[in-house]
Amino acid sequence: MIRTISPNRASFGRCSACTVRSLSICNALDQADLAEFERISRHIHFAPNEALFTAGQIARSVHSLTAGVARLYKLLPDGRRQVIGFALPGDFLGVAPSDRYSFSADAIDSVTVCRLSREAFTHFIEQRSHFLMRINEFAARELKLAQEQMLLLGRRTAEEKVASFLVGWRQRLAQIGDERQTIALPMSRQDIADYLGLTIETVSRTLTRFEREKMLIIVAGGVRLLDPSRAAAMAAA
Amino acid sequence: MIRTISPNRASFGRCSACTVRSLSICNALDQADLAEFERISRHIHFAPNEALFTAGQIARSVHSLTAGVARLYKLLPDGRRQVIGFALPGDFLGVAPSDRYSFSADAIDSVTVCRLSREAFTHFIEQRSHFLMRINEFAARELKLAQEQMLLLGRRTAEEKVASFLVGWRQRLAQIGDERQTIALPMSRQDIADYLGLTIETVSRTLTRFEREKMLIIVAGGVRLLDPSRAAAMAAA
DNA sequence: CGATGACTTGAGGGAATTCAACCGTCGTGG
DNA sequence: CCACGACGGTTGAATTCCCTCAAGTCATCG
Structure with missing residues (x-):
């Protein structure tokens, strides 16, 4: 079996000790939910300029940033680039309508994320409507930021x-x-x-x-x- | 009591006869849910160039477009305008992180919407996680469109x-x-x-x-x- | 039929880009 | 120890794409 993630870069999440929980989607979870979340998530570390994921790839995971700053961007075929956002600790990268990443993300400085398989994540949220509401709030906030950015870019x-x-x-x-x-x-x-x-x-x-x-x-x-x-x-x- | 909506413009929804249900958020509802949805929603008609709502107003309602085309836009203090999207039948206007509208919407041609009070809507979705998932999908789709528009505007x-x-x-x-x-x-x-x-x-x-x-x-x-x-x-x- | 509004067309200008050179810092190896 | 290249950033000059300003066309409507 091929391990795509080396052991020294991935570790079990310690959600109870998470420093950004109150900022993140996980704030909506109680003790029991948190234990289950911990079971299905892993902490992963990325060096500066390393890719978290790339546009077009099959989106197997969702991510919650716990440390560092990431750039999110889209490319045109000729190389022109649009950075669509910078992700900070607490930010959630997983609101997506398709099974492929629609943008790329890489670490700017040293980044740590909490990663879950999309499958497990989907299953997890289905049963927890308060958590789903939280995801929804995050999506709404992202959308509002995107709309403000459109105003900035266009006008x-x-x-x-x-x-x-x-x-x-x-x-x-x-x-x-x-x-x-x-x-x-x-x-x-x-x-x-x-x-x-x-x-x-x-x-x-x-x-x-x-x-x-x-x-x-x-x-x-x-x-x-x-x-x-x-x-x-x-x-x- | 002041009626802000004249009787000839508002009418009870007939969700079972809705022509855009399969496109809209309501596709996630079964017969029973639909009946309840019908109870809390109203159909409202807007003439060309009439405002559905305005940025900064308290967001008392959410809307689902059932006919016509609306423009969604933001203004700068000096009048510069950025249209952030065009809403078509089936589109949902209600994904928002605050209690005020962050953008304005007006009818381009003759528009009909299905309007619900935000309060009733919030209450309605809380109990229905499959419906909440549907809203989530809509939000994700909107977000993706917004990100593509950022690429367009910027590059x-x-x-x-x-x-x-x-x-x-x-x-x-x-x-x-x-x-x-x-x-x-x-x-x-x-x-x-x-x-x-x-x-x-x-x-x-x-x-x-x-x-x-x-x-x-x-x-x-x-x-x-x-x-x-x-x-x-x-x-x- | 004149007025109004949406759209088109032309001429000239300007904000931001392109192209190019330069500066400072840092890590490396002679 | 310092020469060196690589890299990120700054600065200057020339260019260009799009905007501004202005006029003109066309359809609609009172």
Whole structure:
């Protein structure tokens, strides 16, 4: 029998000790459900830039991110890329209408996920309507984010796009408990550009201009917002 | 007591006679469930350009479209508009994470919806996990469409956008049983432009060029595709 | 039949891209 | 120890695709 997952990368889940449970889909589970969930899930680790899964593959698993940041993206045949989102701890990757992944996901930094077979997951949710409701809430939240991103991609200027991204990203980091002054940007400029429908040069130029205008300071691995209200105004406009 | 809905516009649902049931969320309901659903829902009619609901309003209702086409859109404070989708018969408008509408919807042509109070709807689904699963599938399908639209908005050229729109729209019409040669386009050029993140002039020019190049013929209320494979190639590229 | 609204067409401009060079950091091996 | 290439990021100049502005066409309707 071929093991596709090496033992040192996969381990049994310890749901009771899960640090992101309250953020994740698992918050809807009681003690008994959690024990069963633990039985059917595995923790898996991914190194930076490693693929969690790839668009077009048969979707055998669903994932709940427990640590790190992942980029979710779609490609055109000629290589053009659109990043459709960044997944943070607590995010669920498994809302899909077909049996194949419709987008790809890879680790940006060091990532840990809780992985379940799609089959077991489907069986698990069927009996638990409160859990199903939770999945539904997650799907609804994702959909709303996607719709906001459509507005950004279709109707905002480069400047507004970058400002909106920073404000939105800061907010998401705050939601998972990262309230540091400096906004961590683990993804590359290229990732940001592909998320905003811009080129890497435009993202770079815009950030440098923001810095010249004293709206922020570019630091290693992120930016420090000096004028959050100005950024927020740009994002809303 | 104030009646917000005039009697001649609202009527009791006749779910058993519903022509779009197999396409809609209600396909997951058996006879008994359907009778209960009928009890809590009402049919409402909207004239062209009338608003079904508006972004920011408290979301008291969920809707299932039974006839006509609606545009779903978001606005920026300065009036820029992004159409995030067109709703067709069978489509469900009610997957939302908050108690306020996050987008607006209005009738393009003559529209009929099946409307339920959000409260009654929530209560209804809680007991019916198979129905909840169906809602989930609808949400997943919506999400996938939204992600494809992000790719289009962020990374496709004007030409590709228009071609993709025509191909995708034709496919959606086919799914609801409209397989006519001519692709009906009940929405205005402005609606299409706002859907594709373009200006009305660019949409118009692109369509005229397609016509000059014998890919299609522009007719009243739609287009006739002469070279579907060429359009499909443009859409995929 | 003039007015109105949806759409088309043309000319010119500009925001973002493309192309290209350059900078700084980091890991590697001579 | 430092030369070196690789890589991510920044900056500059030229180009282009799409937008803006403006005018014109066509069908509909009071």
